[in-house]
Amino acid sequence: xxxxxxxxxxYRSLLIAFTIRNIHMxxxxxxxxxxxxxxxxxxxxxxxxxxxxxxxxLSGHSLDISQFASVTVKSLPWAFFVGALKFSTNSLxxxxxxxxxxxxxxxxxxxxxxxxxxxxxxxxxxxxxxILIFTKLGISSHIIWLPVLILFLVLFTAGLGMLLAxxxxxxxxxxxxxxxxxxxxxxxxxxxxxxxxxPQWETALLLNPIGAILESINRVVVLQKAPDVIWLxxxxxxxxxxxxxxxxxxxxxxxxxxEKI
Amino acid sequence: xxxxxxxxxWKKYTKGEKINSLRDLIPGLTKAFxxxxxxxxxxxxxxxxxxxxxxxxxxRGEVLxxxxxxxxxxxxxxxxxxxxxxxxxxxxxxxxxxxxxxxITAGFHPEFTGRENVYFNGSILGMSKRELDEKFDQIVDFSxxxxxxxxxxxxxxxxxxxxxxxxxxxxxxxxxxLVDEVLAVGDINFxxxxxxxxxxxxxxxxxxxxxxxxxxxxxxxxxxVVLLNHGELIRTGPADxxxxxxxxxVTQKNxxxxxxxxxxxxxxxQIQEKSPVxxxxxxxxxxxxxxxxxxxxxEPLGIEVHYSTAQPIEQPIIEFDIVRSDGVLCCSANTRxxxxxxxxxxxxxxxxxxxxxxxxxxxxxxxxVSIWDRDMIHPHAISKRxxxxxxxxxxxxxxxxxxxxxxxxxxxx
Numbered sequence: 179x180x181x182x183x184x185x186x187x188x189y190r191s192l193l194i195a196f197t198i199r200n201i202h203m204x205x206x207x208x209x210x211x212x213x214x215x216x217x218x219x220x221x222x223x224x225x226x227x228x229x230x231x232x233x234x235x236l237s238g239h240s241l242d243i244s245q246f247a248s249v250t251v252k253s254l255p256w257a258f259f260v261g262a263l264k265f266s267t268n269s270l271x272x273x274x275x276x277x278x279x280x281x282x283x284x285x286x287x288x289x290x291x292x293x294x295x296x297x298x299x300x301x302x303x304x305x306x307x308x309i310l311i312f313t314k315l316g317i318s319s320h321i322i323w324l325p326v327l328i329l330f331l332v333l334f335t336a337g338l339g340m341l342l343a344x345x346x347x348x349x350x351x352x353x354x355x356x357x358x359x360x361x362x363x364x365x366x367x368x369x370x371x372x373x374x375x376x377p378q379w380e381t382a383l384l385l386n387p388i389g390a391i392l393e394s395i396n397r398v399v400v401l402q403k404a405p406d407v408i409w410l411x412x413x414x415x416x417x418x419x420x421x422x423x424x425x426x427x428x429x430x431x432x433x434x435x436x437e438k439i
Numbered sequence: 440x441x442x443x444x445x446x447x448x449w450k451k452y453t454k455g456e457k458i459n460s461l462r463d464l465i466p467g468l469t470k471a472f473x474x475x476x477x478x479x480x481x482x483x484x485x486x487x488x489x490x491x492x493x494x495x496x497x498x499r500g501e502v503l504x505x506x507x508x509x510x511x512x513x514x515x516x517x518x519x520x521x522x523x524x525x526x527x528x529x530x531x532x533x534x535x536x537x538x539x540x541x542x543i544t545a546g547f548h549p550e551f552t553g554r555e556n557v558y559f560n561g562s563i564l565g566m567s568k569r570e571l572d573e574k575f576d577q578i579v580d581f582s583x584x585x586x587x588x589x590x591x592x593x594x595x596x597x598x599x600x601x602x603x604x605x606x607x608x609x610x611x612x613x614x615x616x617l618v619d620e621v622l623a624v625g626d627i628n629f630x631x632x633x634x635x636x637x638x639x640x641x642x643x644x645x646x647x648x649x650x651x652x653x654x655x656x657x658x659x660x661x662x663x664v665v666l667l668n669h670g671e672l673i674r675t676g677p678a679d680x681x682x683x684x685x686x687x688x689v690t691q692k693n694x695x696x697x698x699x700x701x702x703x704x705x706x707x708x709q710i711q712e713k714s715p716v717x718x719x720x721x722x723x724x725x726x727x728x729x730x731x732x733x734x735x736x737x738e739p740l741g742i743e744v745h746y747s748t749a750q751p752i753e754q755p756i757i758e759f760d761i762v763r764s765d766g767v768l769c770c771s772a773n774t775r776x777x778x779x780x781x782x783x784x785x786x787x788x789x790x791x792x793x794x795x796x797x798x799x800x801x802x803x804x805x806x807x808v809s810i811w812d813r814d815m816i817h818p819h820a821i822s823k824r825x826x827x828x829x830x831x832x833x834x835x836x837x838x839x840x841x842x843x844x845x846x847x848x849x850x851x852x
Binding site: 191199278282351433436 | 558
């Protein structure tokens with residue numbers, strides 16, 4: 179385990195070079211360039227607003243600012259999660275020539291896409307923070323939990339990304355299964371709604387680690403309360419297990435990559 | 440501790456399709472469950488050994504040549520040393536920073552400019568950003584694409600592409616360098632630059648392992664050579680010692696291929712089915728010591744033909760052709776042009792031909808004897824093609840010449 183980390187550290191400049199390349203690649207020869215980083219989450223936010231608006235009208239309430247903020251604050255990490263997984267899953271197969279011909283720790287592939295997507299998240303967050311300032315949402319001291327939650331999110335996503343990258347290399351339909359699951363994932367993850375809206379399903383919804391993370395982020399940023407300890411620990415647990423467990427599996431199967439790709 | 444050490448390395452590959460989708464996983468698992476448990480030593484039906492018990496080392500500062508026919512396992516060794524694949528059995532050790540020129544344009548991305556690709560490829564090959572900054576101008580100058588360095592590489596010609604790739608790779612300066620036949624790009628100018636660069640690397644003490652089919656090059660720069668064939672290490676030693684073995688293997692392969700080709704087309708020579716004349720046997724031999732089908736360049740060649748004919752044939756013309764393996768007709772003679780007319784052929788007999796010293800270049804040849812009517816319009820019989828081999832004792836007869844005459848030189852200065 180220790181040597182895995184050491185080897186990756188030695189190749190850190192390659193990891194950074196790869197990440198920068200991935201970011202450039204997304205925006206090369208496009209008209210909108212970096213705006214794409216904002217466009218995608220905007221669509222999700224817009225859809226969320228429409229859904230929430232519909233739900234509000236049906237139940238006779240009106241749509242208030244905090245609900246808009248909720249949707250925004252949860253859509254961004256969700257967009258990150260979806261994007262990072264889609265890219266990571268195909269990261270090995272999509273770089274077949276490099277995997278077959280040159281040696282460097284293969285973790286660089288999924289990690290660089292996750293980090294690249296993190297950059298997108300950052301850009302989008304900046305944009306939406308500006309918007310949220312106008313909503314006069316305000317900040318509480320609990321915002322200090324946000325970096326921790328983002329860290330959990332990244333670890334969990336990276337872990338899952340590695341596992342799926344591995345899986346897709348050996349079985350090429352993993353990628354399509356992932357696509358389908360992610361498309362419907364938005365229904366059983368509390369992005370457009372709060373888990374508390376469905377009391378009997380609440381625990382089940384939060385058992386989804388992403389659900390737990392998203393709800394915690396919501397609590398900290400929008401509701402301005404401390405995160406629920408149980409779910410915080412739960413999310414942290416999943417993040418660490420997923421990350422190191424997947425990395426271990428990835429590393430163990432790595433020798434076969436060049437042959438089986 | 441040598442820079443590269445390989446001990447008893449075995450590597451097997453699987454042929455055919457593998458399970459590639461989850462849909463095939465379940466039947467695959469079930470099959471595996473019911474099959475016998477296998478050890479590493481055995482091969483399933485679709486597996487084959489790419490490397491068998493290979494042991495060798497590369498010493499500090501030397502250039503080791505790795506030669507062998509296609510499929511011998513040369514690239515597999517390089518991939519093993521670069522840690523791209525792992526051996527099934529055995530161990531290997533690499534002591535020092537290793538860089539492999541196995542696929543020099545692998546990291547290139549078409550959408551990025553030459554400049555960006557140099558940086559990216561450089562970092563893949565292990566150079567730090569600082570190193571790249573320092574060497575950037577050298578690299579671009581070496582490649583000769585200065586003018587286009589800021590254009591996306593998808594607009595490059597394939598020559599520019601390869602030269603830029605090689606330029607980056609050539610400036611890596613590792614302790615150990617693995618080269619896999621990448622030296623064949625560019626015009627003469629560029630090739631000279633490449634050769635010069637190799638020599639510089641050698642002088643600075645880099646250990647190099649070179650895989651190549653270019654035997655003159657290997658002779659030129661390799662101090663030691665390793666010969667592989669079908670995954671086995673046939674011989675190690677100084678270049679002049681090992682290369683004849685390689686040539687032998689290649690010649691043999693040539694011979695077998697020709698034999699197979701002729702066997703396949705043998706039934707096409709049916710035209711003389713109706714002909715009264717049949718050539719039953721053709722032999723090529725050394726007229727001095729009678730060895731069959733193998734001669735040295737400087738030995739006299741004799742041919743013996745056994746024929747039989749149902750009816751007497753008047754005034755036939757007998758001809759023989761010697762054709763090289765690449766199809767060049769090297770030598771030919773017939774009874775009409777050599778003023779040795781044959782008046783009659785009847786029943787059975789033998790035709791003996793003494794061709795003398797032909798000084799043919801070493802290689803694989805085939806002989807064809809034919810018996811024609813008096814005007815050489817239609818053949819009575821054409822023999823089966825007889826394959827024979829010409830060899831030489833010395834090396835370096837890497838020439839396309841048809842024959843190598845004994846020449847007397849006299850120089851007055």
